[in-house]
Amino acid sequence: MEIFGVPTQVLFGQLLIGLINGSFYALLSLGLAVIFGLLNIINFTHGAQYMMGAFVAYLLLNKLGIGYWWSLLIAPIIVGATGVIIERTMLQRLYKLDHLYGLLLTFGIALIIQGLFRNEYGSSGQPYRVPAELTGGTNLGFMFLPNYRAWVVVASLIVCLATWFVIERTKLGAYLRAATENPSLVQAFGINVPRMITLTYGFGVGLAALAGVMAAPIYQVSPQMGSDLIIVVFAVVVIGGMGSIMGSIVTGFGLGLIEGLTKVFYPEASNTVIFVIMAIVLLLRPAGLFGTQK
């Protein structure tokens, strides 16, 4: 069977890859959006923290024999804790300054982390096995669906929607959103805003690490895995509109799919299509698809 001259197997295969990339775009841009919302800092370290998540999972397995499922919980906590330390010791000093300094500081931290991992593990990738429960796949008739990949898509959708729910629909989320509007007022109500900021940063970083753990069995675990991805995610964030949680989820998945489709119909453009879309969106809606112009 063919659609527009492309075998369905190929088409759906690429769409699946697109959906998986989209899951990672969504998780990462969600983390960026959460951090940006409260700290007003573009977390350039995000790519490195995603990579750390994958490496922590790899180390847990190879040094301590702790498998994938526990890593899903432990790696984000460990990496999130390093995030808390970074926020407490460094980022905290910058809030009164121009936001650009936050970008530059996190960029510097990313260089340090990537350099350290490259020193230790070299540039080549380390393999990470798919957990035993999720090996194999299902034949859907029109395509073969590997179980692990299906799990990644479903899991990241759940995490994204849960995060959205907490921020937009619960009391805790209401505090967070109020604190982004007027921190001193919220503080006056007896809420510990600095601690909330610290924990938010830790949570955003944890999301990046979670994405890293989920990526480990699909891509190889290597020090560079985050550095080029992060720029695509920045483009996703610009397209979605920085302030919007929903925007980052929808554009993350959507752009992954578009990228997959481009790979089928015009492979030469698959690396640049997201940036082209970004340019078009900027021309038509400078604030992004879901953003509001300030």
Add this chain to the structure above:
Amino acid sequence: MAAFFAIAPLFVYPVFLMKVMCFALFACAFNLLIGYVGLLSFGHAMFFGMAGYVSAHAAKVWGVTPELAILLGTFCSAVLGWVAGYLAIKRQGIYFAMITLALAQMVFFFALQAPFTGGEDGIQGVPRGNLFGIFDLSTAAGMYPVVLVIFLGGFLMIWRIVNSPFGQILKAIRENEPRALSLGYDTDRYKHVAFVLSATLAGLAGGTKALVFQLASLTDVHWSMSGEVVLMTLLGGLGTLFGPVVGAAVIVSMQNYLAQLGAWVTIVQGVIFVICVLAFRRGIVGEIANIIKKPL
């Protein structure tokens, strides 16, 4: 400074000095934007690198004279700067930085895939040719004065821009854009012109570098190059005239003399970044200027 760079080749390896001058001009061009307009572009490597490709291609494949090759590269960056600036100045602050970064990544993939750039290998063995068809540039002694003139010319141009009425308006936009707007200045247009000027000068630096090293490669368009030029400017001193030159000299020397340390160079750069942002925001020249209470 002119005297320093004129005498220096007697004591220091001239190719190294030419590299310093190319990066210093690049950093000065970048600083024109962040230091005087307050716009952090995180994609300046696209102008530096693309100009390098165009100059190298013109010199090698079309066989044009070096001055024409460099001019073509510079012109190409100016056009690219016009387009990128048009898209990027619609947003401010961090958004601006991210947009320039993403656009630069697009240019990177273009450079990776376009037929004339040589992909992973880049354009190698670019002939330096004869300046105006007469002066032989193949030796370091021949090339050095050309690079010196280009560098000083670019530097003087930036000095002139910064100290002109146009430069004053740029500084007003940096300090308080709504107020500049309310005074009747079309701030977007001023920012756009500044962006194009900065891109053009970055292109001039990139085209010159391609001829000096007879090589145009992916390293120069990669986003880590954009990060490096930010570091040079930050270390030297944002918004100072001489800061970027000093910063470029320090970073290039560091890369040259610490090269055998491998990945440690990245770590050291990261540490410098962190220290500069946390404790040393004025940079080397900025601190000196602050001590002697004179703008440098």
